[in-house]
Every structure is written in structure tokens, then in C-alpha cells.
Amino acid sequence: MLREDYSTWRCGQHVLSLARPRVMGILNVTPDSFSDGGENTDPAAAVERALQMLDEGADIIDVGGESTSTWRPGAKPVTPEEEAHRIVPVIRGILAKAPTAIISVDTRHAAVAKICARLGVSILNDVTGFTDPAMVQVAAESDCGCIVMHWNKLGGPVTRRMVQLDSERPARMRRPVPTSTRRFTLPEAAPVMREIMGFLGDQARVLMRAGVSHDRICIDPGPGFDKTYDQDVVIQRATRKLVSMGYPVLNAVSRKRFVGAVSGVKDAPERDFATTGIALAAVESGARVLRVHDVAGVCQALDTYWAVTKADPRQGFVSIGSNVGDRLENLSRAVRLINEIPMTCVVQASHAYETQPAYGIETNVVNAVVEIRTELAPIVLIDRLLDIETQLKRVRDPRLAGHGPRTIDCDLCFVEDEEHAGPKLTLPHPHLGERDYVLVPMEDLMHDPVRYLMHAGVPVYAPEDRVGHVVAEVGELDWQ
Incomplete structure (x- = not known):
């Protein structure tokens, strides 16, 4: 752009x-x-x-x-x-x-x-x-x-500027006009x-x-x-x-x-x-x-x-996943809510995929990836995504370090020309290149996501070395 x-x-x-x-x-x-x-x-x-x-x-x-x-x-x-x-x-x-x-x-x-x-x-x-x-x-x-x-x-003394202004004496005036000085407030x-x-x-x-x-x-x-x-x-x-x-x-x-x-x-x-x-x-x-x-x-x-x-829209990708309740509907509702975030729109959403559990999750997860355009700063956008998780009643168990059951999980994975590090947000997502459940859905959104991410400096694992492998396609998301 x-x-x-x-x-x-x-x-x-x-x-x-x-x-x-x-x-x-x-x-x-x-x-x-x-x-x-x-x-x-x-x-x-x-x-x-x-x-x-x-x-x-x-x-x-x-x-x-x-x-x-x-x-x-x-x-x-x-x-x-x-x-x-x-x-x-x-x-x-x-x-x-x-x-x-x-x-x-x-x-x-x-x-x-x-x-x-x-x-x-x-x-x-x-x-x-x-x-x-x-x-x-x-x-x-x-x-x-x-x-x-x-x-x-x-170097040199610090003095405020001043200039001499000379004025011509009009013919009708008998006395000369005195020279004036214009002074300035700064050097x-x-x-x-x-x-x-x-x-x-x-x-x-x-x-x-x-x-x-x-x-x-x-x-x-x-x-x-x-x-x-x-x-x-x-x-x-x-x-x-x-x-x-x-x-x-x-x-x-x-x-x-x-x-x-x-x-x-x-x-x-x-x-x-x-x-x-x-x-x-x-x-x-x-x-x-x-x-x-x-x-x-x-x-x-x-x-x-x-x-x-400043008009400054940027491309980004959000990974969404659900393993509780009506998983496909949870994803669809999440995409609709993402599309309502101020100064942000959904460009397209991948199909939903059944994926193997990863990171200590005990059941299969339905995952998808959403391509967005946003003019929000990433640290602002992540708060809006966390609000969506709350709105869809995600419950976080502190004993499971974020890997427990969830109605919805919204991970901001990538934003064009952005990198960030911190407890709340790391960009690009530190595990982006190892997640099959992100990389495969991204193929619905672009020709060669591996090449795209590698060009952006994100290392990508070989398919056999990834986690959360895709096992089946579930269907399309109803978000529009």
C-alpha cells in the first residue's frame, strides 16, 4: 500500500x-x-x-x-x-x-x-x-x-535578534521620522x-x-x-x-x-x-x-x-479458535464482532478447520484466520479483541496458563510493519510459524502464506514439525 x-x-x-x-x-x-x-x-x-x-x-x-x-x-x-x-x-x-x-x-x-x-x-x-x-x-x-x-x-553570545527599520520622510512632513528598532523574542x-x-x-x-x-x-x-x-x-x-x-x-x-x-x-x-x-x-x-x-x-x-x-490502514491477521459449545457459530460471531471494531474491517475469513489439540488443550479445536484492515495501534487493537473474548463469555482458568477450554480465543498474529514485545502483546506472534491451525487457514486468504511470512522475517516450520495439525474442514463462517 x-x-x-x-x-x-x-x-x-x-x-x-x-x-x-x-x-x-x-x-x-x-x-x-x-x-x-x-x-x-x-x-x-x-x-x-x-x-x-x-x-x-x-x-x-x-x-x-x-x-x-x-x-x-x-x-x-x-x-x-x-x-x-x-x-x-x-x-x-x-x-x-x-x-x-x-x-x-x-x-x-x-x-x-x-x-x-x-x-x-x-x-x-x-x-x-x-x-x-x-x-x-x-x-x-x-x-x-x-x-x-x-x-x-x-558558540557565540545568546542575544535576541533586532533590526533597524528606516522610514522615509513624507514630503509634507517638516521633521524627519526617527529610526525604529524591531525586536524579536528568540535568537x-x-x-x-x-x-x-x-x-x-x-x-x-x-x-x-x-x-x-x-x-x-x-x-x-x-x-x-x-x-x-x-x-x-x-x-x-x-x-x-x-x-x-x-x-x-x-x-x-x-x-x-x-x-x-x-x-x-x-x-x-x-x-x-x-x-x-x-x-x-x-x-x-x-x-x-x-x-x-x-x-x-x-x-x-x-x-x-x-x-x-493520518489515513494509515494496515493489513493484519487474527487467529480465532473455539472448543466449547457451538464452535462454528462462536467463530462466526467473533468475526462479526471483529468487523464492528472502530477503524477496523474484516477483509475476508478463511474456512473453519478441525484441528488437533496443542499446548495442553485436551480436545480438538475449530480454528479459522481472519484478514483485517485496521488503523488502530496494535496495543489498542489487542484490547478490543480481548473485549470480544469477554463478550463471548470466555473463562480463563489461571491454573491452565491460557490453554484451557474456551468459547473463543482471538490471537492477534500479525500486523503489517509492526513488531512489539510485552506481556500483553508480542508481534509477530511468537508461535505463528509453528501453528498448522494458523498456516493452513491462511492458504484460503493468500497464495503462499509461508513465503509471505518468511519475507516478513517470521520463521516457518515444515508441516511435519508443526503443532495443532488440521484434520478436517468444517465449513464456511457466516459473518456477513
Whole structure:
């Protein structure tokens, strides 16, 4: 389908589509961060917070073990050993519970970056912009995505602009009109952006000369880092200029001091609403990654903003199954209810198939697959599918870990250009390629589902190695 934006960001084993904006959740495991210091110093609590952010809609978790407050005069910087001690258990814990999660590590230390890349981190977020040759080497030796941030004190005095306006004296006036001065509320944008864009472009080229491909690089103008409030506003207004450089642009204004200055909110933790406003303005100007503390709030605002301003239907597949009551009718009712989900329609439904039990289920199941088009974010869509299960009176026995009898089971298996990891939703579905009861019904919907899924990066098992084998066709679903 035609889209306004085809760009992607290659991060390790992930190819993150930027056809819609992505949210990066901030996970500071530091005792002294300016807005959330001390909240996640316990590794177990930090892992739980990361999983919570994934369920709230975060696409990326950015783990940091050193607050920038340690760079201020008189402060004691965190050693690489201490930073690794803080973040390594957290990264391991997240990947243990969400193996396909996209994790970014916020570090300036090459030794820490190297350890994290080996652990499975997908993104290196360097606040010093890869000015350390050792960091460049780590980036080149890994396949991680790289965030180049500007943190150089902008040169020259910061003054507001003013120009002299001369007026000609009309012939009928005896006295000359005095020269007037026009004053501006912000400094001139050109020198500010020339310096920032020059640095970001230079450092991106340093990475590429070292072997980092262009599609792995993202840029961040570094709001709040040795910049005045006025300069930060100038930078935000120039987001389109940053986008024109040809790299994904990260917007990282969350709870920053300049957000408080323009909103009037003094306490950093109270600046989330103001942060959301600036983030949405950045998205409208082309920024495609939002680094935020309040993941739930920003995702709600972003999903609704995107839904009402952008036409962005995506193909998806929902696997449905029933082994209680009138199984064929249960499937038909489920498809009718899926077709009623807002901003979602059923394109077609496969035939229903009798399949062998799998995953501890004791009886045969009738399964089908539904092709949909949806403009809802996947994390929103999964909630609507769970509502359908409730409406059709599915009962979940916690002792059976989701594998007990069910009037209906609705699994969101695949959504075009989407990948996600979390307790509530993993996309593509982690068991998609091994389920005969999904792959066979998909043959009713497309010519070669195995080729389609393999092209999308989903490994598919040979028929004899699958689970839940199809044993008979039951009939068509009555949903229209």
C-alpha cells in the first residue's frame, strides 16, 4: 500500500518501520536523575517498570545508568564499572521476560556499550554524539542502531535578534521620522541550527566511514544540554530542517527545564502534559521517535492524534479458535464482532478447520484466520479483541496458563510493519510459524502464506514439525 513515509531504522535484528511514530520509554536506574531518580534502582522493580511501559505501548526501552547531573561541576562521574553494575541485571531481566524487546542503552562509555551489545541491546544512545573513537569502534563492530546526540556548548553570545527599520520622510512632513528598532523574542535560528546540524552530520559521517550503515543512524539535537531555553525553542521549531538531513529524528524533550519554562510548570514530574504537546508538534514536523517518561499518556495522545489526522490502514491477521459449545457459530460471531471494531474491517475469513489439540488443550479445536484492515495501534487493537473474548463469555482458568477450554480465543498474529514485545502483546506472534491451525487457514486468504511470512522475517516450520495439525474442514463462517 502507498504510504507517506517508507523509512525504517535498522536496530540490531530489528527493522523498525517509521511509517508511524515510535515511543521510547525512559528507564533510569540511577539514584540522582533530575525527574525520577531512585524510582528504579532495584533491578526487579526496573524490569517490572519496563514491562509495564511495553504494555502501555512503548516500542523501545531506553535504559540509562548515569544521570547527566554527574557531569555538572563538582559532581563525581559514574565509572563504567558502576554503570554496568546498575544496568546489566536490568537488561538481562527485560530480555528474559520479553526476548524480542527493542532495548536502547543510554551510555557514553565504550566498555559499557560493548557489554550491552553482547547482551542483546539493539540501540546505542550516546549523549556525546560518538565523539569518542572507542564508541565509534563499538558501533562499527555491532549491528546496533546508533543515536547521535548534540552536546556541544553553542558558540557565540545568546542575544535576541533586532533590526533597524528606516522610514522615509513624507514630503509634507517638516521633521524627519526617527529610526525604529524591531525586536524579536528568540535568537536567530540560522547560526544555532548551522552548528547543531553541522555537528550531527559530521558525526553521522564518522560512523558511516567506520562501517555503520546510513539506515542505522538516528539524530537527536540534544534539547536541554548546554542550551538556553530560547535556543531549545528555536531547535524545536526547526525540526523540519533536522528531518531534511535524511536521518530519523529523535525528540527527547521529556520533563526538560525548557518545557517547564514555556509551560510554567516548575516541578519536573508534573511536566508530562506539556511534554506531550511539544512531542506532538515534533511529530507533525517529521520527528519519528519520542523519548518520554510518561509512556501511557504519550501513547494515548499519539494514537488518537495519528488516528484522526493520518489515513494509515494496515493489513493484519487474527487467529480465532473455539472448543466449547457451538464452535462454528462462536467463530462466526467473533468475526462479526471483529468487523464492528472502530477503524477496523474484516477483509475476508478463511474456512473453519478441525484441528488437533496443542499446548495442553485436551480436545480438538475449530480454528479459522481472519484478514483485517485496521488503523488502530496494535496495543489498542489487542484490547478490543480481548473485549470480544469477554463478550463471548470466555473463562480463563489461571491454573491452565491460557490453554484451557474456551468459547473463543482471538490471537492477534500479525500486523503489517509492526513488531512489539510485552506481556500483553508480542508481534509477530511468537508461535505463528509453528501453528498448522494458523498456516493452513491462511492458504484460503493468500497464495503462499509461508513465503509471505518468511519475507516478513517470521520463521516457518515444515508441516511435519508443526503443532495443532488440521484434520478436517468444517465449513464456511457466516459473518456477513
